[in-house]
Amino acid sequence: MSRPFAIVTGSSTGIGLELAKRCAKEGYDLLIAADEPEIEHAAASLRAGGTEVQSLQVDLATTEGVDKLYAAAKGRPVDALLANAGRGLGHAFLDQDLGKARQVVDTNIMGTIYLIHKVGNDMRRRNSGRILIVGSIAGFTPGSFQAVYNGTKAFLNSFSFALREELNDTKITVTCLMPGATETEFFRRAEMMDTAVGTAEKDDPAEVANIGFDAMMKGEGDVVSGLKNKVQSAAANVIPAGVLASQHRKMAEPGTAKK
Template sequence: MTQNVTEPQTKPLALVTGASSGIGLELAKQFAEHGFDVVVNAEDAGIEKAAMLVQASGAHVIPVQADLRTPEGIEQLWSRVQAIGRPLDAAALNAGVGVGGAFVDTDWARDLEIMQLNVVSTTALLKLVLVEMTARDEGRVLVTSSIASTQPGSYQSIYNASKSFVQSLTEAVQDELKDSAVTVTSLMPGPTDTNFFARAQMLATGMGKGPKDSPEDVARQGFEALMAGEKKVVAASLAVKAVEAMNKVLPDSVKAMGNRVMAKPRD
């Protein structure tokens, strides 16, 4: 909106994608509670309600409903960020979805949407954000990866592969920016109590039925790691941190079998 352009810069500005619920909403709250104004994005109309919740912390919140699965949605979001007329001090690239099921059974259109959102939009926005931040040599980026990036995803193949891409990309960019004041942090949550499993049609799986971390804890640990300039944070519980440690030494065949046990639908 035009009134945003003329507002004085009194607070740092942050961008959070996938912010209508779950980890993204809690990340937006973290930014707001720590003195940031926030641009929040999601594809669904729930982003308006989410913006009101975040605004309760006293932040100025700008909701942008845009579908990042499309080039037009990416452009729409970035144009709104630029129209504010303020430097972007932090970004949390959190939007992502998954789908459960055998690779030969999942719908190709759904697979493609996952890759467009998790891989293409994350990469596009990371490039746009970092081009701006490196030009100023200032800024922080949090990229939501996953513990799934550390293992082959039997019965969750597209999702795990997309997060492996995101994790590899993030680590490469971290190395490229090692002499820069710009930091990039990878947030690697395990199963979290969000609507992810319902949307992925995985409620009847071991993952869907098993214990989950709270999105508040994941977001808090992610925000703290971002502000500390850490390269990655495995969030949130000790159990998830143990899985990440084991995955460093286990062979891929064993990890794939473990993912199959947890992701294959149960009768």
């Protein structure tokens, strides 16, 4: 029997790399992608364990980038799509560079749903496959000083539940992993190292990835990683949005980093 095949996006570092490691451990051949040269280092480390790995440096915020990734699979059936690629952006919305804000939307939303549409249709024709979408507990909270990012995660959280329902009469599973703040390059890249959340202690990306992978393999609809994050996400369902936005300001406003 041939080995299963997985595509993991945003897999040069952080949660994406840990998801790729877990796929490799479970016997998957891999196609991994990210928009930075570090993807080659990630591929080398995965190949050292004997896994067949194809790597691609590509911008998944663009239609062309997604097309290039899809073509790189060369028609091989995708058993698992782990859609992790994402960008963050700190600071007040009106102070942000609109081009950077648009790149967050294009990466987190358009690139993600375009790839899922292409791979998902292939899965539907075979009536087989697993999709893991990395959302966030940020999607439950109006993100003052992260307004665009939190909005994109709210979209992904909602989209995953809707897609799962649409596919409930198939053998395709859709799982949404919703982590909290995790120890990755995210906050540095989002220019948030002068904030309380950027400098606070964070979750271990390997633990987050393992929770998400296990949920995907069980066919679960969603999973929030970590007890603290579970409490926060539950509270967000009952606390007024204005209060949540004010609380988020205390974490994400520039200059709130603890010294």
